Amino acid sequence: MRPFDYERPGTLDEAVSLVAFDPDASYIAGGSNLVDHLKLGVATPTRLVDVRGLPLADIEETADGLRIGANVRNSDLAAHPAVRSQYAVLSRALLSGASAQIRHQATAAGNLLQRTRCVYFADATTPCNKREPGSGCSAIGGYDRYNAVLGTSESCVATHPSDMAVALAVLDASVEVLGADGVRTIPLADLHRLPGDSPEHDTSLVHGELITAVTVPALPDGAVSTYYKARDRASYAFALVSVAAVVAGDEVRVAWGGVAHQPWRATRLEAALHGGPLDEDPIRAACADELADAVTSEGNSYKLAMITGATAMVLTGLAGGPR
């Protein structure tokens, strides 16, 4: 691990100043992802600014829905009564992620900003455009069983690993951000970006911007939702593919995990299924349409059938009654 300075600012503004004006500074909160990357030499900040002590750990039920402080623990969020009763998709996504120990440590904002688990990104001895821009992509033509099939580029085929982000995508959530120039709100759909030719940037955040909260609008009355995650073992593994879904009357919302550099909101599929029967055949046809632009290799082509089957299972299950 390289040496770094460690700071614990007393205010949000102080925290933002410390990072915004130092290109080699990084925020740290729970640290479950970042400390690992410090050990691996994947992250090499010269200054860590610890925001864990800042007052960002409340879950508020508002007139519009839910406001989740950036420092709320994954375990507390998953177990919160309002999340369990009204946002099953979010609770289920969180509970499927990592282990109980890590859920106690990881925070809402940190979860969104965790980095890809592409094996080459974590291996500092191999080329990776996300870790070292311009060095090349080892996953393309390499071991890419876990990698993306939608929205990929010639630079990068990494997936975003967060389960919570996929649930938040289907819930139309937003993040509140504080930067050197003030506050702004970013819809979750615009937070994580596709790799293009600059995969080193996971998100649309500017250096120094700090996520302070996640806001989740209330679901329509009678909405049902859930999260399904397919993985190599029963627990404590990242998704091969995952499906977050909401069904509310005629409205069908679906987001996919494990298939892209961002949570993949399946808008074409949603439009095709709006108001129609949630039966196996139309769902499979809508998945085929959504996946029409997929780029696969021998290693990850299985994801197309897997995401299709998972989506059909989830949507027919939700259509069958409340969960």
Add this chain to the structure above:
Amino acid sequence: MPRITMTIDGEEVGGEVDNRTTILDALRERFGVTSPKKGCDHGQCGACTVLLDGRRHLTCLSLAVAHDGAVITTASGLAEGDELHPMQQSFVDHDGLQCGYCTPGQVCSAIGMLAEVAEGHPSHVSADLDGDVDLTDDEIRERMSGNLCRCGAYVNIVTAIREASR
């Protein structure tokens, strides 16, 4: 180097640590508390689990400097004098350990897990997010999945935890 203090197994300790020191390394190398084990050192095996401020926590993925003032209970702080904690005793009674390397983390994790169950926290395998938690073997397995044992004692670990929960 920054100076930190921690309460470890009821005893307040302090010392200087490099910013890069994890809690695990501070416990083992700086403060001489060796019951939390270094397994993978990357958050994947659970052998370093302690109770930190009352919750089960991985010490390998946490910087000591960021946890100045923490109250930590390790497996070696669970006994009351010569009397083992009921979870420790149950691991002994049901042969929930073989080589024993992962056991301190398993025991701390199991105690933390039962507290979560008592608070009504659901898990990935809970059929009903709002219902009371029935601590079935499936629930125990899922909730203990952050602790890996490579010597094949899984069945007895489940038995030990099930019996200790009664």
